[in-house]
Amino acid sequence: MSGQDDDVTARPGDDAAVARRGGPLAPGMRLPDRDVPEVDAGRMKTTAALLRDPTPIHWDTAALRELGMGERAINQGPLNMAYVMNMLAGFAGGHDRVRRLRVRFRGNVRAGDRLRAGGVVTGVRPGQGERGGETLCDCDVELSVVDGDPVLTGTATVALPEEGSDDE
Amino acid sequence: MSEPAGERPEVTADDVAAQVGRSFPGGEFTVERWFAWLLADAALEQPRASVSDGAVPEGSGDELAHPLLAWTAATQAMGVTWDELFAWFGSSADDGPMFGEHETVWHAPMRVGRTYLVSGEITSADRKSGRSGMFDVIGYAFRLHDKEGGAHVADCWNSLILPRRHS
Numbered sequence: 102m103s104g105q106d107d108d109v110t111a112r113p114g115d116d117a118a119v120a121r122r123g124g125p126l127a128p129g130m131r132l133p134d135r136d137v138p139e140v141d142a143g144r145m146k147t148t149a150a151l152l153r154d155p156t157p158i159h160w161d162t163a164a165l166r167e168l169g170m171g172e173r174a175i176n177q178g179p180l181n182m183a184y185v186m187n188m189l190a191g192f193a194g195g196h197d198r199v200r201r202l203r204v205r206f207r208g209n210v211r212a213g214d215r216l217r218a219g220g221v222v223t224g225v226r227p228g229q230g231e232r233g234g235e236t237l238c239d240c241d242v243e244l245s246v247v248d249g250d251p252v253l254t255g256t257a258t259v260a261l262p263e264e265g266s267d268d269e
Numbered sequence: 270m271s272e273p274a275g276e277r278p279e280v281t282a283d284d285v286a287a288q289v290g291r292s293f294p295g296g297e298f299t300v301e302r303w304f305a306w307l308l309a310d311a312a313l314e315q316p317r318a319s320v321s322d323g324a325v326p327e328g329s330g331d332e333l334a335h336p337l338l339a340w341t342a343a344t345q346a347m348g349v350t351w352d353e354l355f356a357w358f359g360s361s362a363d364d365g366p367m368f369g370e371h372e373t374v375w376h377a378p379m380r381v382g383r384t385y386l387v388s389g390e391i392t393s394a395d396r397k398s399g400r401s402g403m404f405d406v407i408g409y410a411f412r413l414h415d416k417e418g419g420a421h422v423a424d425c426w427n428s429l430i431l432p433r434r435h436s
Contacts, residue, residue, distance in 0.1 A: 144311045147307060203370070
């Protein structure tokens with residue numbers, strides 16, 4: 102099983118991951134990709150236990166076969182959402198900067214799949230946070246199997262501190 | 270495992286639609302540190318990587334949790350089990366229910382140690398047909414409020430796809 106430290110390409114708070122404000126924050130700007138090198142069946146089992154999710158397609162390969170759904174366990178939809186949240190947090194500088202996420206599940210993610218979460222800025226507008234001014238950044242987001250199809254698409258809004266603020 | 274075809278009473282589109290407006294019993298969910306840690310780990314995130322505003326003292330109630338905790342808290346405290354929810358629509362986990370769509374709006378960050386009050390209801394139920402056969406699309410929504418102070422913390426909307434393999 103891959104260690105957590107090897108599982109991701111960027112994390113919230115990493116200098117390289119936080120949105121760079123040297124260039125223009127404008128529609129069309131790509132968000133930094135975030136990869137999941139290999140979806141781990143063990144984490145599906147942990148998640149099933151945490152969520153008290155009785156759906157066997159996440160942990161029982163015999164049930165998968167009986168349903169005609171192949172041999173590899175199917176990742177929980179919430180985990181797929183979480184990978185996109187992580188990507189957004191990496192861009193914005195923290196999970197508390199993720200303000201909205203809407204997704205449509207378009208396909209299954211299976212144990213062993215390699216994934217890539219990414220997105221593009223679609224709009225930039227002023228907002229008002231608890232600690233003063235902030236910039237709200239609307240995005241299209243996507244999670245895809247690398248060299249495969251999108252499995253999740255949607256839209257999101259993240260809040261970025263205004264340039265020059267203490268939070269930047 | 271799945272029941273043999275024919276043993277389960279047929280669930281009609283009217284049966285499914287009759288559940289629209291049904292409220293969840295609701296409840297409360299406390300974000301315990303061990304739970305937040307394991308969920309973040311399962312989500313491939315460092316358990317304490319959520320912090321953008323600097324370190325906070327452990328146990329202060331200000332430590333950020335992964336935003337997936339909003340959906341997690343909602344579904345853990347909706348007041349019914351997943352099997353019970355599926356049964357509202359004459360379905361079960363063995364039918365292979367799937368996520369359709371999801372939206373969360375966070376009005377405040379999720380935090381370790383906080384207790385959230387959960388309420389919600391079924392918002393839609395539609396029978397459809399596709400390449401894989403007949404299925405029902407169930408919409409349901411939750412609201413989360415901070416138990417201490419009552420602040421509105423998050424709204425979650427979801428749709429659930431229930432295959433009708435035996436219909």
